[in-house]
Amino acid sequence: xxxxxxxxxxxxxxxxxxxxxxxxxxxxxxxxxxxxxxxxxxxxxxxxxxxxxxxxxxxxxxxxxxxxxxxxxxxxxxxxxxxxxxxxxxxxxxxxxxxxxxxxxxxxxxxxxxxxxxxxxxxxxxxxxxxxxxxxxxxxxxxxxxxxxxxxxxxxxxxxxxxxxxxxxxxxxxxxxxxxxxxxxxxxxxxxxxxxxxxxxxxxxxxxxxxxxxxxxxxxxxxxxxxxxxxxxxxxxxxxxxxxxxxxxxxxxxxxxxxxxxxxxxxxxxxxxxxxxxxxxxxxxxxxxxxxxxxxxxxxxxxxxxxxxxxxxxxxxxxxxxxxxxxxxxxxxxxxxxxxxxxxxxxxxxxxxxxxxxxxxxxxxxxxxxxxxxxxxxxxxxxxxxxxxxxxxxxxxxxx
Amino acid sequence: xxxxxxxxxxxxxxxxxxxxxxxxxxxxxxxxxxxxxxxxxxxxxxxxxxxxxxxxxxxxxxxxxxxxxxxxxxxxxxxxxxxxxxxxxxxxxxxxxxxxxxxxxxxxxxxxxxxxxxxxxxxxxxxxxxxxxxxxxxxxxxxxxxxxxxxxxxxxx
Numbered sequence: 098x099x100x101x102x103x104x105x106x107x108x109x110x111x112x113x114x115x116x117x118x119x120x121x122x123x124x125x126x127x128x129x130x131x132x133x134x135x136x137x138x139x140x141x142x143x144x145x146x147x148x149x150x151x152x153x154x155x156x157x158x159x160x161x162x163x164x165x166x167x168x169x170x171x172x173x174x175x176x177x178x179x180x181x182x183x184x185x186x187x188x189x190x191x192x193x194x195x196x197x198x199x200x201x202x203x204x205x206x207x208x209x210x211x212x213x214x215x216x217x218x219x220x221x222x223x224x225x226x227x228x229x230x231x232x233x234x235x236x237x238x239x240x241x242x243x244x245x246x247x248x249x250x251x252x253x254x255x256x257x258x259x260x261x262x263x264x265x266x267x268x269x270x271x272x273x274x275x276x277x278x279x280x281x282x283x284x285x286x287x288x289x290x291x292x293x294x295x296x297x298x299x300x301x302x303x304x305x306x307x308x309x310x311x312x313x314x315x316x317x318x319x320x321x322x323x324x325x326x327x328x329x330x331x332x333x334x335x336x337x338x339x340x341x342x343x344x345x346x347x348x349x350x351x352x353x354x355x356x357x358x359x360x361x362x363x364x365x366x367x368x369x370x371x372x373x374x375x376x377x378x379x380x381x382x383x384x385x386x387x388x389x390x391x392x393x394x395x396x397x398x399x400x401x402x403x404x405x406x407x408x409x410x411x412x413x414x415x416x417x418x419x420x421x422x423x424x425x426x427x428x429x430x431x432x433x434x435x436x437x438x439x440x441x442x443x444x445x446x447x448x449x450x451x452x453x454x455x456x457x458x459x460x461x462x463x464x465x466x467x468x469x470x471x472x473x474x475x476x477x478x479x480x481x482x483x484x485x486x487x488x489x490x491x492x493x494x495x496x497x
Numbered sequence: 498x499x500x501x502x503x504x505x506x507x508x509x510x511x512x513x514x515x516x517x518x519x520x521x522x523x524x525x526x527x528x529x530x531x532x533x534x535x536x537x538x539x540x541x542x543x544x545x546x547x548x549x550x551x552x553x554x555x556x557x558x559x560x561x562x563x564x565x566x567x568x569x570x571x572x573x574x575x576x577x578x579x580x581x582x583x584x585x586x587x588x589x590x591x592x593x594x595x596x597x598x599x600x601x602x603x604x605x606x607x608x609x610x611x612x613x614x615x616x617x618x619x620x621x622x623x624x625x626x627x628x629x630x631x632x633x634x635x636x637x638x639x640x641x642x643x644x645x646x647x648x649x650x651x652x653x654x
Contacts (some may be wrong), residue, residue: 137539198612
């Protein structure tokens with residue numbers, strides 16, 4: 098993992114921009130996030146404080162990895178993003194120096210502002226990132242126990258935290274809504290599912306993931322909204338003043354359970370017995386929902402056909418038998434990696450997630466960034482973690 | 498990503514004894530890209546060590562060796578007293594912290610930090626560690642570490 102420390106003060110950052118600039122915030126979602134200097138949340142914080150200070154932030158772009166110029170070029174040419182990116186006059190990069198150089202090479206017609214100094218390589222512990230292999234310029238030595246980022250920043254006269262960590266931006270456009278009879282506040286235009294969850298109402302969902310677009314495909318987050326025709330997927334609805342929402346009643350529970358059972362009937366998911374370590378860690382969202390709903394058997398005929406597992410890729414294993422076709426991997430590949438390497442192949446009940454032209458994963462244009470694996474809510478896409486033993490060095494899969 | 502170079506085989510075996518019970522742990526990220534680790538390299542090393550009489554008990558392939566949670570997936574058998582790590586110094590350090598009482602053997606040396614182009618199958622050294630300053634800007638083939646004859650990645654470093 099590449100270790101970086103913030104090199105710019107907030108005043109320096111503002112000094113590098115003009116209030117006439119149309120600013121794009123660009124963040125890598127990998128090492129820099131682990132260093133506390135990037136990722137969706139940090140980008141959102143920076144956007145809010147720059148907005149408050151009168152700067153014109155026109156877009157935020159999160160990318161799975163920034164040290165890959167091909168991915169940056171594809172993002173710039175993406176038809177959904179192109180106009181906003183072309184219109185920008187300045188790009189603020191939350192990435193390591195490698196990522197900064199790659200972004201600068203692609204946006205060479207704009208002001209590109211780097212925010213981090215890369216100090217070497219290191220690892221991640223539960224207490225945060227550690228620098229184990231510093232560059233000589235830091236004056237530090239290789240150390241298996243690692244140097245904390247605070248220690249490194251202090252030594253180099255840099256900044257140990259993200260921009261303005263103590264500043265709380267004023268909430269904007271707060272409106273009152275009623276959820277299950279309780280008065281709540283939310284931001285006008287905010288995603289309804291997010292707003293309900295922030296107010297403590299849990300709405301089951303599979304296809305929605307914060308940071309990705311919402312297709313409303315799984316139908317598990319259906320809610321009732323006063324005045325709306327029929328049931329509405331909460332992930333597709335924006336908050337408006339005075340909205341009255343019902344997130345939980347007998348009818349919604351019945352419909353959600355039926356939808357969940359339909360999803361389970363597409364393959365033999367076997368959630369009660371699947372991967373004991375997953376249950377302990379609660380990483381399979383489908384399995385968690387099955388437990389929450391207390392589903393012990395499926396009421397509909399289950400498709401027992403077993404599809405072949407694709408383990409051709411060096412890092413990713415695809416098990417289509419555990420896929421619910423939520424499309425999160427497809428959107429992660431398109432929206433986070435910018436690769437468009439994944440899509441839906443075939444039609445009807447034959448539909449599968451296809452890499453490239455529905456070819457073995459390793460033969461497709463996959464960049465191996467793992468955005469799809471992180472997004473997958475089931476065990477359909479997992480990392481290849483293997484234990485080899487015995488004379489024949491036979492591999493056995495380990496689940497994290 | 499971190500570019501590494503394999504230590505000579507003899508430099509690895511010098512750190513081992515035939516009485517050791519060995520587990521091999523390989524990162525499946527940067528070292529695979531650099532051609533110094535990954536599933537294939539781990540199997541090659543295990544076979545060679547076994548042929549020469551070393552007691553290699555098992556092996557673990559983990560997505561990344563530097564973050565603590567991945568190293569947590571490595572559950573060593575009770576007889577294992579030596580861990581051979583196919584990873585960069587950061588991965589080796591993580592193993593060293595995870596298995597404090599055991600001998601943890603490094604197999605690579607860090608060269609620098611990388612820019613990647615998976616379409617072209619090339620990596621470029623964007624920042625080099627002091628000892629390897631001559632590699633700055635050099636490009637290598639993904640998976641083998643062979644030098645590229647001409648510049649493929651148009652990024653100034």
